[in-house]
Amino acid sequence: MDCLIVEDDNDLALTFEACLVDQGHSAAVAQTVEEALIGLRDFKYDLLLLDYGLRDDTTEAVVDYAVTRCPHMKTMLITGSGVFPNGEAQRYFPGLDWILRKPVPLADLLAFVDHAEMSLSRDTGQRRVHAL
Amino acid sequence: MTQTDRPDGMTRLIRVGAVALLGGIVAWICGLAVHERLEMRQMRRDAAVLADSFAHDLTRRLDVLSVAARGWTRDPALDLIIFQERASAMRFLISDIEGLARVDSAGKIVASIPKETFDPQTDVREISGLSEARLSAIESRGVPDIAPRIAPPAGGETQGHSWILHLPVISDRQVLGSMLIQISLDDVFHAHLESPGPRAIEERYRISATLNAKPVSAGPAVTPEGLHAVGEAALLGHALEVTLQPGREVFSLVAPALILLFAVVASVLTALCGLLWAQRRDTQDAKAQLFDALNRIASLSVALKAANLAGERSESESGQLRDEADRLLSTVSHEVRTPLNAIMGMFELIVSQAKTDNVRRKARTGLSAAQRLHRLMSNLLEHTKIRGGRLEVMRMYMPTGLLSRSWANTLEGLISHARHDVVAEVTVADDLPDRVYVDRERVEQIVVNLLDNAVKATTEGKVQVDMRRDGPKGENLVITVTDTGPGIPADFIDSIFLPFVYQEANPKAAASGLGLAISRDLARAMEGSLTAENLPEGGARFTLILRDAAGASGRDDRLRHSA
Numbered sequence: 001m002d003c004l005i006v007e008d009d010n011d012l013a014l015t016f017e018a019c020l021v022d023q024g025h026s027a028a029v030a031q032t033v034e035e036a037l038i039g040l041r042d043f044k045y046d047l048l049l050l051d052y053g054l055r056d057d058t059t060e061a062v063v064d065y066a067v068t069r070c071p072h073m074k075t076m077l078i079t080g081s082g083v084f085p086n087g088e089a090q091r092y093f094p095g096l097d098w099i100l101r102k103p104v105p106l107a108d109l110l111a112f113v114d115h116a117e118m119s120l121s122r123d124t125g126q127r128r129v130h131a132l
Numbered sequence: 133m134t135q136t137d138r139p140d141g142m143t144r145l146i147r148v149g150a151v152a153l154l155g156g157i158v159a160w161i162c163g164l165a166v167h168e169r170l171e172m173r174q175m176r177r178d179a180a181v182l183a184d185s186f187a188h189d190l191t192r193r194l195d196v197l198s199v200a201a202r203g204w205t206r207d208p209a210l211d212l213i214i215f216q217e218r219a220s221a222m223r224f225l226i227s228d229i230e231g232l233a234r235v236d237s238a239g240k241i242v243a244s245i246p247k248e249t250f251d252p253q254t255d256v257r258e259i260s261g262l263s264e265a266r267l268s269a270i271e272s273r274g275v276p277d278i279a280p281r282i283a284p285p286a287g288g289e290t291q292g293h294s295w296i297l298h299l300p301v302i303s304d305r306q307v308l309g310s311m312l313i314q315i316s317l318d319d320v321f322h323a324h325l326e327s328p329g330p331r332a333i334e335e336r337y338r339i340s341a342t343l344n345a346k347p348v349s350a351g352p353a354v355t356p357e358g359l360h361a362v363g364e365a366a367l368l369g370h371a372l373e374v375t376l377q378p379g380r381e382v383f384s385l386v387a388p389a390l391i392l393l394f395a396v397v398a399s400v401l402t403a404l405c406g407l408l409w410a411q412r413r414d415t416q417d418a419k420a421q422l423f424d425a426l427n428r429i430a431s432l433s434v435a436l437k438a439a440n441l442a443g444e445r446s447e448s449e450s451g452q453l454r455d456e457a458d459r460l461l462s463t464v465s466h467e468v469r470t471p472l473n474a475i476m477g478m479f480e481l482i483v484s485q486a487k488t489d490n491v492r493r494k495a496r497t498g499l500s501a502a503q504r505l506h507r508l509m510s511n512l513l514e515h516t517k518i519r520g521g522r523l524e525v526m527r528m529y530m531p532t533g534l535l536s537r538s539w540a541n542t543l544e545g546l547i548s549h550a551r552h553d554v555v556a557e558v559t560v561a562d563d564l565p566d567r568v569y570v571d572r573e574r575v576e577q578i579v580v581n582l583l584d585n586a587v588k589a590t591t592e593g594k595v596q597v598d599m600r601r602d603g604p605k606g607e608n609l610v611i612t613v614t615d616t617g618p619g620i621p622a623d624f625i626d627s628i629f630l631p632f633v634y635q636e637a638n639p640k641a642a643a644s645g646l647g648l649a650i651s652r653d654l655a656r657a658m659e660g661s662l663t664a665e666n667l668p669e670g671g672a673r674f675t676l677i678l679r680d681a682a683g684a685s686g687r688d689d690r691l692r693h694s695a
Contacts, residue, residue, distance in 0.1 A: 011478075012470050080473070103469055
């Protein structure tokens with residue numbers, strides 16, 4: 001599964017990347033909103049892991065573009081920000097699939113990734129059936 | 133302000149009364165002295181007037197006195213003592229007659245005759261010179277110009293303060309001469325002192341001289357015995373009556389009373405003045421105290437205002453600092469989460485990929501430390517949020533079974549993770565509704581914290597969760613977490629819910645010191661309570677009571693309120 005990690009913290013980005021790669025997925029890292037938009041424009045990812053606040057901007061635009069550009073893509077917001085203390089992010093990010101709170105145990109992260117992979121396989125399978 | 137000691141009302145009244153009395157006495161004494169002095173002066177003046185008037189009156193009444201010179205004999209016993217014999221009141225007059233003097237028609241003294249040598253029969257004949265008309269007028273009385281003249285003492289014949297009366301001596305239409313009578317003013321004065329009274333001679337003495345019907349003759353001399361015999365003052369054929377009038381001594385009698393009244397009035401006035409003065413002084417003092425108090429109030433007001441401003445400024449600054457600290461803590465907590473996530477993730481990767489147990493154990497230790505740090509940061513953030521009033525409670529109807537199963541699973545997981553020989557038990561009362569009205573997230577946060585503590589404290593035995601309803605109508609939800617551990621130390625049970633209080637005696641249970649404090653704050657935020665107690669049989673019990681959470685209601689409304 002192709003994953004895009006949008007995280008401006010280099011260490012955490014590397015951790016997520018290592019975790020995903022170790023599980024046999026491919027992962028790319030974008031550390032700014034601009035890099036994330038360029039990556040989504042140039043490549044269709046299956047899973048988007050993104051932080052909320054980056055160095056240049058917040059990532060609402062990234063989510064909006066991602067769900068438009070890749071409707072099948074699963075999106076996961078992983079944030080330690082206190083902007084949405086009671087889960088209000090779902091209201092402002094209608095395309096989000098999951099919201100996780102930092103620090104996210106890698107086991108939990110991988111569980112979500114597996115779940116996304118299964119969902120994605122099911123969706124793509126349904127599409128194939130429709131195509132046939 | 134210095135508060136001066138002031139006498140009370142009674143003491144002040146006594147003082148004023150004493151001063152008034154003293155003033156009255158002084159006024160009385162002064163009045164008496166003034167009165168005495170004035171009286172003395174008046175009496176001296178009266179004495180002079182008295183003597184003058186007396187002399188005038190006497191001579192006026194005697195102006196027609198005819199002296200039968202021949203009838204006069206020189207009798208030492210008679211020698212004018214007759215007047216004294218006639219009226220004691222005139223004794224001063226008579227006794228002080230020094231003698232007779234002979235004067236000519238012009239009134240000039242030609243010879244003085246001491247009473248010891250006075251011989252009327254010879255001496256008075258030498259007086260002559262009056263005209264016929266004047267003699268007739270004298271006889272008919274009332275002619276002023278022939279009235280006896282009063283002259284002040286002259287020559288060496290008189291001494292001291294005296295008046296000299298010149299009495300014409302007429303016999304058979306012939307002026308035989310005049311008789312000179314000298315009156316001592318001193319004696320008049322002293323007599324007046326002895327019997328003070330009216331100031332006018334007319335009021336003091338009644339002097340009358342009437343023409344005696346008995347013809348004047350040069351017959352036998354009148355003797356004292358003879359005078360006594362007729363009962364009337366017979367002087368050379370005339371009756372002379374001089375009696376002492378009772379003095380009009382009303383003023384003398386009233387004067388002390390008037391003075392006393394004056395003293396009383398002066399006392400009263402003095403007392404009134406004293407009272408007024410004291411009152412004025414009191415008023416001035418009260419006014420000064422009032423001004424002082426007002427000044428103090430103004431000063432205090434200014435100080436209070438300044439203190440209020442300082443307090444508001446301090447409160448504002450304190451609030452700003454508190455908000456700043458909260459923001460800093462929140463920001464730090466959030467910013468720490470990202471690198472903490474990286475640390476935990478790396479340790480997890482190492483644990484999962486470690487080739488040896490030694491490396492895996494070390495990675496797990498690091499992961500555990502990172503997780504403890506994470507919990508500390510989370511608790512700090514939660515505590516800050518609750519104390520800052522930014523916690524939102526969202527209650528909704530939740531299935532009771534869902535909660536109980538969730539807590540059973542959590543308890544099982546905690547026990548499994550702790551590897552303690554502990555039995556987990558979750559019970560739900562039969563009368564508990566199927567749904568309870570709670571904020572699931574917050575209630576679970578409390579219960580999980582209690583379960584975590586219970587499992588940590590209990591190495592063997594049982595950890596039990598009970599759910600039941602309570603209250604008059606069974607409207608309250610009661611959740612108890614009971615363990616069979618060592619219980620809560622006695623010196624710790626009172627402060628177990630205070631923040632940053634650690635149980636030093638149980639290092640295993642040591643954590644951030646915020647878990648129970650946050651749990652209690654959350655319970656209060658949900659209008660509930662959280663209490664702890666030790667059980668007699670051992671172990672501890674934590675009781676969470678949520679009000680109106682177990683009421684039978686089918687509504688699935690959601691209420692939000694800030695805690």
